[in-house]
Amino acid sequence: MPPTNSAQTDHILQNSARGFLIPGLGEQQQENGNWFGGRLGNSKKNGDGIVTSNNINGKGGVPIGGKFKAKAAAFSSSSSSSSSSSSSSSSADTTRSRSERERMLLEWDQRSNYRTDLADAGPGRVSSFPVSLFVNTNNHAKPGSSGTSSSSSSSSSSGSLSSSSLSQQLSSSGAGSGNAGAGASKYVPVTAVILSWKRKEGVKAVVAHLRKYPFIQEILIWNNSPDVVLSTHDFADRSTSSSSSQWYPNSNRTDSSTGTTPPPPPSNSWPSITVFNSVANLHDFSKYTTCTLAKYDHCYIQDDDWINLSMDSMYAVMVDNPASLITSTLPAMHAQQRSWTFQNPQLGLHTGFSWLGTGSFMPKRAVFKFMMQLGGSNLWKERVQLADLFFALWRNQYPIVLSHALAPLDQSSSWSGRIDQWSVVYEHMTDAMFRLTTVLSGTGVVHGSPHRVGAKADFVADEESPSFRDRHTRSSCSNDKCLFQTNVDMFPSPESIKWHPDSQQLQQQHQHRDIIQAHEARYKSLNYPKPDFVAMHTYHYAVDQDLSTCWQSFHALEKGSFFGLWFILPLLDLGERARSIEVWSTYENTLAVLVKHMAVKASVDGTNWMTCTGKTERATGSIRIKDLRCTDVGRKIGIQLDTRGIQFLRFEMKEPTTAPIEICGIRVGDMLL
Template sequence: MTTQDILPLVPATLPVVVLDFLLRSLTHTNPTRRRSALVLFVLLLILSSRSLFSLHARLNPPIVPQPSLYDLEDSLARTYVPSPPTAQQQANHARLSSLISSRKSAYSHARFTHSALRGDGSPVVGVTAVVLHWKRRKGLELVLRHVARYPFIREIIVWNNRPGVDLTKEDFTILPPPDSTLPPASLRIVNSPSNVHDAGKHLACSMATYSHCYFNDDDWLNVYMDTTYTKYLECCAGQGVTGGSEGGRISSNTLPIIHLEHRRWRFSNPDIDLHTGFTWLGTGSFAPRSLSTRFLTQQSVSPIPLSRSQSLTADMFFSLWANTYPEQMPNELVGVDVEGGEVGWSRGEGVDQWAVVYSNIRTALRTLSLTLSLSTSSSPSNSLTPHPFPLAPPPAESLTRAPCANDACLFVTSLTPFPGAEELRGSYEETPAGEWEKRGWFGGGKKDEEAREFERTMRRSGVERTSGRDERPSFDPLARGWSVREHEARFNSLGGGGGRAFPDEQWWVKNGSWHLAVDGRGVQTCWESFRPPEADDHFGLTLVTPRVVKDLTLTGSLDLANVVGWEDVTSGSESWEVFSVRGDGTGGWVRRASSVFKGREDKADEGVRGPQEPRSLLSAPRIVPLDATTLSVTISLEPILTPTTYALEDEGNIEIDEEGREVAIRKIKVVSRGRKRERVRVCGWDLDGWRV
């Protein structure tokens, strides 16, 4: 037998040879040889076992679960240590502390006692402040100090989104409002086991003791608390509305440039009763508690459930799902940058935040549109009702536009540069939703898988979608390829055919933002109307606290020199006149009878100086030119006096005051008698030495 014949047999015979050798050694008569063989045998077993286990581990590696983005975020938050504040941040802290100390509410504290708030017909409401906290501890302390100074804040809930770092009530000192006998606002702390982002706002608000919530993040200071609250009571608290706070809506603050952006984020489709808009909450916003509790319900009944990341970005869905236009006042917000480290959005690095915003707004609108379509459908399989996605038409937009810099008044005007969302109907009829993307005008032609998912949901619900295939299609966010950026572009293109245009960014920030009329800087900054005023257009002030006004000084455009008394029937359309509302709410914004203009003062005009409250002038306006386009005009108003007598049955008139007392006013406005040739500008106000 040759070597080539033997080699193939070696692998098969080698184990037999080794085993035979071990067996003979283990049974050998020599004890030393037997022991050596036993040791070798044990070592062989150990090495074989380890080899088998190693091979098994390589072939079947253990499955190690990867931590989610949220787990990593929470882990980083637990180990986060803020950097020492810079010199600038220390200066910011001192400046903000001084600013907080200088602010004080004008509201009477007696109106916010427990018994007063529980009384029937109370004109004010108690509020729970919801403060969202992440890592900005010093910012949180400043915000708590600030909101606690206002008597209408009767409860504070801090939602702590920083896991592993629990807060307690003993960590903070909540003082009573200044010069007040009220107790301090009660403080509650919720330590979230994970960072739930904006969802914490609505979880906290749903637990509030009071029926109204105020939202504030720990990186903004709303120095317009009184005026924001005043507007909320006036337009949005739901007072006097059937169902109480169910009729309320959001009243918020934002920067002028963000307000311009949010005006393009308004949407309307009357075919399905869709009429909604967007606003952020964290910079100082009031809203009924019922909206937050309803929002939690909306998430549970949404036809397509939100993902976890979408639920955490609740601000991007909340206002849109309210299906009404939120009220928003532009002003110069005060940021809180007082400590080192992370002060931005609590999301990971490398995330395109604005892409998230645009995507979530589109999802919110598609969900709302689909749900409203289901609610208005006659399909028997549809189990949804208009609630919790409301169908009621939105109330008229408030003409209260911006807070005064001193937080003691608000600027009011009928003049707005913004077209409504309904004015895009012609654009969508001409080019249906999504067509801009399909034609390559917008969006780049990417596939819209989300729209396909919504279409499948509609088919399963037995609802036929017709929008987009009608002869006159309307706004339809469910259309494939539609995007929020397309909607913005449609707003920007308005006015090309002679219609109402949308203001550009530069003009709005520099001239158009309403807060420029009341920012306290005089002629350095002036508000300018987008178009010349028409008849009955007006501008004015709402005062937080009523006051007697004898001399009104306006600084602005040259046409303001033409202010006349109500009884002057000779002045033309270039003139202005003054109206006011008394502190007790009587008077009004309604103009007097037109017959007065024509000089026919008959019986129909008796009492014209009563509820309608047009004002007479004691003398001709005093005019001081300031430059070629600006002047100062001082108007002396004839006082409104209380009655000197009142009538008693069977006793005649009883004298109560020999001369009558001058009536304090709550609102004052300047009204255009006719169409003006130029835009009006307003730079500043002076009410008997009280400057705005």
């Protein structure tokens, strides 16, 4: 529901990330009545333009939600007219203008951050990864583990790619990568850790969804509520249409774009399920203790009040970055988290914060290291229970964050609804940074140290590769078949601001939010996008299958700047239009620049690039590149490379632009993104 007073509205408009309860704080942190994360976030499609479902059918159809382009123009017009109105304007007109502006911003915030179309998207979502990649997984289990019979799958998911040639291609391409061992595939199995809190139906829905993904080979459920008892019998096979409807109420409806009924959750035998019923609420700490029990070397962690519709995308990023923390969050929260990055080369400090409860991949060894850090500290129980506020920062690494809309489930029984959540966040983050800075600086390591002598070795680390400036993956595509990439970052880099409060100041104030907020303010005094810009032009709008929403680069592009796509699997069959690409924009200057100064490049591995040629022509609101061909060792080929398919496409500027560009959608062959 909308804000109830002007003071609250002013606060929201100044910083939309603080206008909603925080996903991932404690167990599940969305209060059902909260205006942004609760009732509005869980609302159904209505007649006022808040529509998140798409009906682009791959044939150039007009998407649902076309009102939003007009709303954006109205928003800008409202802002402009408000700033230029004469002093003779009536108070009533000003109030109406302000109210309309606030309403439109709330709608854009809703659209950019939440997917309320789970009933449409959830049941039809299946993994792109072939089941055969994960059939023999015992060699990835921890030493001494005998594995389980559930790790051998007998059939593939409906709709998954399962050809033996594709499996062989993927397996061989990952030889020697990651932590799977020499000669093994980099496509390793994962243990899912689900934190449950008083929402039995929510955790059932999460389990039913995760069972669609063959890389999830084990599911560990930690139930933090002594008032609720869970059993493995609660998660029996739900592959029948009647039981799938229980978790996805509208799964029996016909998809309007394809004329088919979405398949029910598949009958998969691969994930073994173990349930732990806690006698007390251990809050976030239980995520990490449960991960240490995992059979496999990587954990996927999430709470029970979200459905992650970008599982394949996140897994693909994890496969290429097996040592990193991969997280998924709302665009508004991502904008906030970017001001929570901290660097100081003299201290060897390079870290950032991210929430974990909406879906995160991490190596199990990072969790063991965190447990060692906790063991060497003197954190009291209440601090340890909120371990999420320490884990990412104490890794002393920047997390890889995908920013896109999320799909909320029931978010009642909120813990944070009963506390001053932002006070808790800032207090714990300040404490985490105080301890990290103290240990890295070597000050206070004997007398008054918050950590044991010798603890510095637990926190010192070289920055992960690729470095922050070389990470270009921003968001998943809405169909979870690709990821959106660009080297044009709308936010200032961590190197822009140095974290250097002296240790005495930190020790005196580490119970307060002042220092972190001052750090935020320094970031946001730079060329930092406003909340309304993030809501209207966030990254995933370029690939959300809706031409009425658009990503805007915020900055003008330099020579060599690019945007592009990373496909989850190689492009082997693009249909009748396999050699054509189309890019949409409502900006005339963007289309002109793309026609004149854009080079199309393709890659199999993301490292070695081929320049593509084709005939570029203008269309209404788009450019089309026909007869696309790429150069590979002097010979002309199509976008398909023998048995290897293109996995990366890049649209690169040959000359700088004078203004930001806008991208509303991309079509590659018959795949509309």
